Amino acid sequence: MASESRFEAxxxxxxxxxxxxxxxxxxxxDEIGLRQVERVGTIAEALDTxxxxxPDLVLSALYLPDGTGTELVEAMRSEGRLAEVPFLLISSETRPQALEPVRQSGACGILPKPFTAAQLSRAIGRTLDLLGTSHVLENDFDLESIRVLLVDDxxxxxxxxRRVLENLGLSHFIEASNGREAARMLADTMVDLIVTDYNMPEMDGREFxxxxxxxxxxxxVPILMVTSESNQSRLAAVQEAGVSGICDKPLEPALLQQLLASMLRKSEIS
Structure with missing residues (x-):
């Protein structure tokens, strides 16, 4: 398999x-060449290991004896040494209310069961690409000058x-925990790009x-919404409100790059 050499180390x-x-x-x-795999059964064992x-990669079930995959990835993202470790959830769970927390937690991807070796290979490839350095926008934009407002509760x-955007070459960020706080920041701070969530307290993404x-x-200013929201009427309302682009959680690297490039080019033209 072509990806074998990429995964074997x-x-x-x-x-x-x-x-x-x-x-x-x-x-x-093993079929895709991912052979250095150590199995553990709990969150405690995983974090200790x-x-x-x-590790270079974590594959995890959703339901674990001492918690959930969501709690595991949240613990990883809060621990400095583990904050940037790629995390891929593997689960047969399909209920939105069960998957929503892990989408919000910083997981790089979700692979549904059952799956083939080819599907596993693609999911791992996207997961690695998401947190790998890929300054693909550098030739088209002066990334050093782009100021990003990041809004998520x-x-x-x-x-x-932020880590994903930094891997694309962006480096200047200000952050807000909801739309109301972000609106106050915009009153006296100029930005070149807004990246916002949908579901937030006080002022949600559509209102913002x-x-x-x-x-x-x-x-x-270009506005990219990164959201796990799946309600089509709500997403249609966001588009009607004037969002520049919508990207699902977990992020899709190629789509994110495409959306950002398109939005930034339009903003330069205008």
Missing amino acids: LRTILVEPSSLQARIIGAEC MLRAR SPNARRFI VEYVRTRSWQQE
Whole structure:
């Protein structure tokens, strides 16, 4: 398989309490050349193993004996040494209310069960690309001068999205925990790009987009919404409000790069 050489050096931790599921996933990992896989069964074991030797990748189930995959990735994102370790959730769970927390937590991707080796390979590739350095926008834009306003009520989500944007070459950020706080910042701080969540307290993403487009002195600034929201009527309302682009959580690296490039080019032209 073409991706084998890319994966063979990766030290991976598989967090899976089921011996049967661990064997199935392990066989798929072996098929794509991911052979340095250490299996643990709990959050406590996973964190202890990671803190002893930082892994290159974590694959995890959602439901664990001492918590959830969401709690694991949140603990990782809060721990300096583990904050940038790529995390891929592998789960048969499909309920939005069950997957929403992990989408917000800083997971790099979600791979549904059952899956093929090819699907696992693509999911791991996207996961690695998301946190890998890829300054693909540098040739087209003066990234050093781009000022980004990052708006999300989750500190973990802000930290994770910031890391992803830094990997694209962006370096100047200000942060807000909700739309109301961000609106206050816009009153006296000029920005070149806004990246915002949808579901936030006090002023949500739609209300914030409407504020920027109708009441701010920076009405033309590009706005990218990064959200796990799946309600089509709500997303349509956001588009009607004037958002420049919408990207799902977990982030899709290629789509994120495409959206950012398109928005920044339009802002330069205008």
